[in-house]
Amino acid sequence: MSDVPRTNGRSEPYEVRIIEDRWTVFRHVIEAVAILAAGLWAFYIFVYQEKIKPAGQPAALNTGITIRTLGHNARRDILGLRVNLHNSGQTEIDVAADGYDIWGERFATTVSTRTLRARDQAVSDRDLRVASRTFVHGFMELRDMAVGGHAGNHIVLEPGDNESFEDVVTVPHGLYDLFYARVIAVPIKTSQRTKLPIDIVRQSDGSYWLGVHGNNDEDDNDAYYAIDP
Secondary structure: OEEEEOOOOOEEEEOOOOOOOHHHHHHHHHHHHHHHHHHHHHHHHHHHHHHHHHHOOOOOEEEEEEEEEEEEOOOEEEEEEEEEEEEOOOOOEEEEEEEEEEEEEEEOOOOEEEEEEOOOOEEEEEEOOEEEEEEEEEEEEEOOOEOOOOOOOOOEEOOOOEEEEEEEEEEEOOOOOEEEEEEEEEEEEOOOOOOEOEEEEEOOOOOEEEEEOOOOOOEEEEEEEEOOO
Protein backbone atom coordinates (compact mmCIF):
# COMPACT_ATOMS: atom_id res chain seq x y z
CA MET A 1 0.00 0.00 0.00
CA SER A 2 1.20 3.54 -0.66
CA ASP A 3 -0.10 7.12 -0.22
CA VAL A 4 -0.50 9.24 -3.34
CA PRO A 5 -0.89 13.02 -2.99
CA ARG A 6 -4.16 14.44 -4.24
CA THR A 7 -4.64 17.82 -5.82
CA ASN A 8 -6.97 18.78 -2.98
CA GLY A 9 -4.17 18.22 -0.44
CA ARG A 10 -5.40 14.85 0.78
CA SER A 11 -3.71 11.50 0.18
CA GLU A 12 -5.40 8.13 -0.14
CA PRO A 13 -3.93 4.59 -0.07
CA TYR A 14 -3.53 2.62 -3.27
CA GLU A 15 -2.24 -0.86 -4.22
CA VAL A 16 0.79 -1.70 -6.38
CA ARG A 17 0.81 -5.14 -8.01
CA ILE A 18 3.76 -6.61 -9.90
CA ILE A 19 2.64 -9.24 -12.38
CA GLU A 20 5.25 -11.28 -14.20
CA ASP A 21 4.45 -12.28 -17.73
CA ARG A 22 4.21 -15.97 -18.62
CA TRP A 23 7.59 -16.01 -20.40
CA THR A 24 9.38 -14.80 -17.28
CA VAL A 25 7.77 -17.56 -15.22
CA PHE A 26 8.69 -20.10 -17.91
CA ARG A 27 12.29 -18.85 -17.91
CA HIS A 28 12.54 -19.27 -14.14
CA VAL A 29 11.20 -22.82 -14.37
CA ILE A 30 13.73 -23.67 -17.09
CA GLU A 31 16.58 -22.22 -15.03
CA ALA A 32 15.55 -24.25 -11.99
CA VAL A 33 15.34 -27.44 -14.05
CA ALA A 34 18.76 -26.73 -15.59
CA ILE A 35 20.35 -26.25 -12.16
CA LEU A 36 18.80 -29.49 -10.92
CA ALA A 37 19.96 -31.37 -14.04
CA ALA A 38 23.49 -30.01 -13.63
CA GLY A 39 23.55 -31.19 -10.03
CA LEU A 40 22.35 -34.67 -11.01
CA TRP A 41 24.94 -34.85 -13.80
CA ALA A 42 27.73 -33.82 -11.43
CA PHE A 43 26.58 -36.48 -8.96
CA TYR A 44 26.56 -39.10 -11.73
CA ILE A 45 30.05 -38.21 -12.95
CA PHE A 46 31.92 -37.47 -9.75
CA VAL A 47 30.13 -39.68 -7.24
CA TYR A 48 28.49 -42.58 -9.04
CA GLN A 49 31.00 -43.13 -11.86
CA GLU A 50 34.12 -42.54 -9.75
CA LYS A 51 33.04 -43.86 -6.35
CA ILE A 52 29.84 -45.91 -6.22
CA LYS A 53 30.14 -47.85 -9.50
CA PRO A 54 33.84 -48.83 -9.11
CA ALA A 55 33.19 -49.96 -5.53
CA GLY A 56 30.72 -52.52 -6.88
CA GLN A 57 33.14 -53.94 -9.44
CA PRO A 58 35.06 -57.17 -8.70
CA ALA A 59 38.80 -57.18 -8.10
CA ALA A 60 40.67 -57.66 -11.39
CA LEU A 61 44.34 -58.49 -11.80
CA ASN A 62 46.51 -59.39 -14.77
CA THR A 63 49.72 -61.29 -14.08
CA GLY A 64 52.80 -61.76 -16.23
CA ILE A 65 56.11 -63.56 -15.92
CA THR A 66 59.32 -63.38 -17.98
CA ILE A 67 62.67 -65.19 -17.83
CA ARG A 68 65.98 -64.03 -19.23
CA THR A 69 69.60 -65.18 -19.17
CA LEU A 70 71.79 -63.23 -16.76
CA GLY A 71 74.91 -65.22 -17.55
CA HIS A 72 76.39 -68.69 -17.80
CA ASN A 73 79.63 -70.56 -17.74
CA ALA A 74 80.74 -74.16 -18.11
CA ARG A 75 79.11 -75.15 -14.82
CA ARG A 76 75.90 -73.14 -14.44
CA ASP A 77 73.18 -71.08 -16.13
CA ILE A 78 71.93 -68.01 -14.23
CA LEU A 79 68.38 -66.92 -14.97
CA GLY A 80 66.57 -63.71 -14.04
CA LEU A 81 62.86 -64.00 -13.38
CA ARG A 82 60.49 -61.03 -13.35
CA VAL A 83 56.87 -61.10 -12.12
CA ASN A 84 54.48 -58.28 -13.01
CA LEU A 85 51.10 -57.54 -11.38
CA HIS A 86 48.71 -55.13 -13.10
CA ASN A 87 45.40 -53.86 -11.70
CA SER A 88 43.14 -54.11 -14.75
CA GLY A 89 39.94 -53.31 -12.85
CA GLN A 90 38.16 -50.17 -11.66
CA THR A 91 38.68 -50.53 -7.93
CA GLU A 92 41.69 -50.49 -5.61
CA ILE A 93 43.00 -53.96 -4.77
CA ASP A 94 45.31 -55.62 -2.28
CA VAL A 95 47.19 -58.77 -3.34
CA ALA A 96 46.39 -61.37 -0.69
CA ALA A 97 48.79 -64.02 -2.01
CA ASP A 98 51.12 -64.58 -4.95
CA GLY A 99 53.97 -66.74 -6.19
CA TYR A 100 55.52 -68.59 -9.10
CA ASP A 101 56.90 -71.96 -10.23
CA ILE A 102 59.63 -72.85 -12.74
CA TRP A 103 60.13 -76.13 -14.58
CA GLY A 104 62.98 -77.25 -16.81
CA GLU A 105 62.20 -79.26 -19.94
CA ARG A 106 64.35 -81.55 -22.04
CA PHE A 107 63.60 -82.62 -25.59
CA ALA A 108 63.92 -86.11 -27.01
CA THR A 109 66.96 -86.90 -29.12
CA THR A 110 64.98 -88.51 -31.95
CA VAL A 111 62.31 -87.00 -34.15
CA SER A 112 58.72 -87.92 -33.42
CA THR A 113 56.22 -88.04 -36.27
CA ARG A 114 52.50 -87.52 -35.72
CA THR A 115 49.52 -87.03 -37.98
CA LEU A 116 46.00 -86.40 -36.74
CA ARG A 117 42.97 -85.78 -38.88
CA ALA A 118 39.49 -85.18 -37.47
CA ARG A 119 36.34 -83.36 -38.51
CA ASP A 120 37.32 -80.11 -36.81
CA GLN A 121 41.09 -80.47 -36.51
CA ALA A 122 44.16 -81.47 -38.47
CA VAL A 123 47.63 -81.81 -36.92
CA SER A 124 50.84 -82.92 -38.56
CA ASP A 125 54.32 -82.56 -37.09
CA ARG A 126 57.76 -84.06 -37.23
CA ASP A 127 59.81 -82.60 -34.41
CA LEU A 128 61.63 -83.26 -31.18
CA ARG A 129 58.95 -83.72 -28.53
CA VAL A 130 59.33 -82.86 -24.84
CA ALA A 131 60.79 -85.90 -23.14
CA SER A 132 60.71 -84.66 -19.53
CA ARG A 133 59.65 -81.74 -17.35
CA THR A 134 61.31 -81.28 -13.96
CA PHE A 135 60.29 -78.86 -11.23
CA VAL A 136 63.19 -76.45 -10.57
CA HIS A 137 62.10 -73.70 -8.20
CA GLY A 138 58.93 -72.33 -6.58
CA PHE A 139 57.89 -69.53 -4.26
CA MET A 140 54.48 -68.76 -2.74
CA GLU A 141 53.60 -66.14 -0.13
CA LEU A 142 50.48 -65.38 1.90
CA ARG A 143 50.27 -61.64 2.56
CA ASP A 144 48.35 -59.62 5.14
CA MET A 145 44.84 -60.12 3.69
CA ALA A 146 45.16 -63.92 3.68
CA VAL A 147 44.26 -65.89 6.80
CA GLY A 148 47.56 -66.70 8.51
CA GLY A 149 49.48 -64.45 6.11
CA HIS A 150 52.43 -62.17 6.81
CA ALA A 151 51.00 -59.28 8.87
CA GLY A 152 51.62 -55.85 7.38
CA ASN A 153 52.81 -57.26 4.05
CA HIS A 154 50.70 -55.57 1.35
CA ILE A 155 50.78 -54.93 -2.38
CA VAL A 156 48.09 -52.27 -2.89
CA LEU A 157 47.34 -51.27 -6.48
CA GLU A 158 45.16 -48.44 -7.72
CA PRO A 159 43.31 -49.04 -11.01
CA GLY A 160 45.89 -49.14 -13.80
CA ASP A 161 48.88 -49.48 -11.45
CA ASN A 162 51.68 -52.05 -11.82
CA GLU A 163 53.95 -53.76 -9.32
CA SER A 164 56.86 -56.06 -10.18
CA PHE A 165 59.53 -58.05 -8.39
CA GLU A 166 62.50 -60.13 -9.52
CA ASP A 167 64.34 -63.26 -8.50
CA VAL A 168 67.40 -65.20 -9.62
CA VAL A 169 67.53 -68.94 -10.30
CA THR A 170 70.72 -70.91 -10.99
CA VAL A 171 70.72 -74.35 -12.63
CA PRO A 172 73.45 -76.70 -13.91
CA HIS A 173 74.66 -75.64 -17.35
CA GLY A 174 73.11 -77.50 -20.24
CA LEU A 175 70.77 -79.58 -18.11
CA TYR A 176 67.58 -78.12 -19.65
CA ASP A 177 66.65 -77.08 -23.16
CA LEU A 178 63.62 -74.95 -22.23
CA PHE A 179 62.11 -73.37 -19.15
CA TYR A 180 58.43 -73.09 -18.35
CA ALA A 181 57.33 -70.58 -15.68
CA ARG A 182 53.93 -69.91 -14.14
CA VAL A 183 52.79 -67.03 -11.89
CA ILE A 184 49.66 -66.90 -9.75
CA ALA A 185 48.16 -64.14 -7.56
CA VAL A 186 44.96 -63.57 -5.60
CA PRO A 187 43.55 -60.01 -5.58
CA ILE A 188 41.08 -58.70 -3.00
CA LYS A 189 39.33 -55.31 -2.89
CA THR A 190 40.70 -52.99 -0.22
CA SER A 191 37.12 -52.29 0.87
CA GLN A 192 36.85 -55.93 1.95
CA ARG A 193 37.82 -56.21 5.60
CA THR A 194 37.52 -59.98 6.01
CA LYS A 195 40.71 -61.91 5.38
CA LEU A 196 40.59 -64.59 2.70
CA PRO A 197 41.26 -68.27 3.48
CA ILE A 198 44.02 -69.39 1.09
CA ASP A 199 46.03 -72.61 1.14
CA ILE A 200 49.51 -73.12 -0.31
CA VAL A 201 49.05 -76.49 -1.98
CA ARG A 202 52.00 -78.72 -2.83
CA GLN A 203 51.58 -80.53 -6.15
CA SER A 204 52.74 -84.08 -6.89
CA ASP A 205 55.75 -82.82 -8.92
CA GLY A 206 56.93 -80.55 -6.09
CA SER A 207 55.48 -77.30 -7.45
CA TYR A 208 52.99 -75.08 -5.60
CA TRP A 209 49.50 -73.72 -6.17
CA LEU A 210 47.20 -71.36 -4.28
CA GLY A 211 43.89 -72.85 -3.20
CA VAL A 212 41.33 -70.07 -2.66
CA HIS A 213 38.22 -70.54 -0.53
CA GLY A 214 35.21 -68.31 -1.12
CA ASN A 215 34.10 -66.16 -4.05
CA ASN A 216 37.47 -64.59 -4.91
CA ASP A 217 39.33 -65.83 -7.98
CA GLU A 218 43.04 -66.15 -8.61
CA ASP A 219 44.77 -65.01 -11.79
CA ASP A 220 47.56 -67.03 -13.37
CA ASN A 221 49.76 -66.75 -16.42
CA ASP A 222 52.70 -68.66 -17.90
CA ALA A 223 55.60 -68.32 -20.32
CA TYR A 224 58.30 -70.39 -22.04
CA TYR A 225 61.94 -69.40 -22.38
CA ALA A 226 64.88 -71.04 -24.15
CA ILE A 227 68.41 -70.50 -22.81
CA ASP A 228 70.76 -68.54 -24.99
CA PRO A 229 73.73 -70.68 -26.12
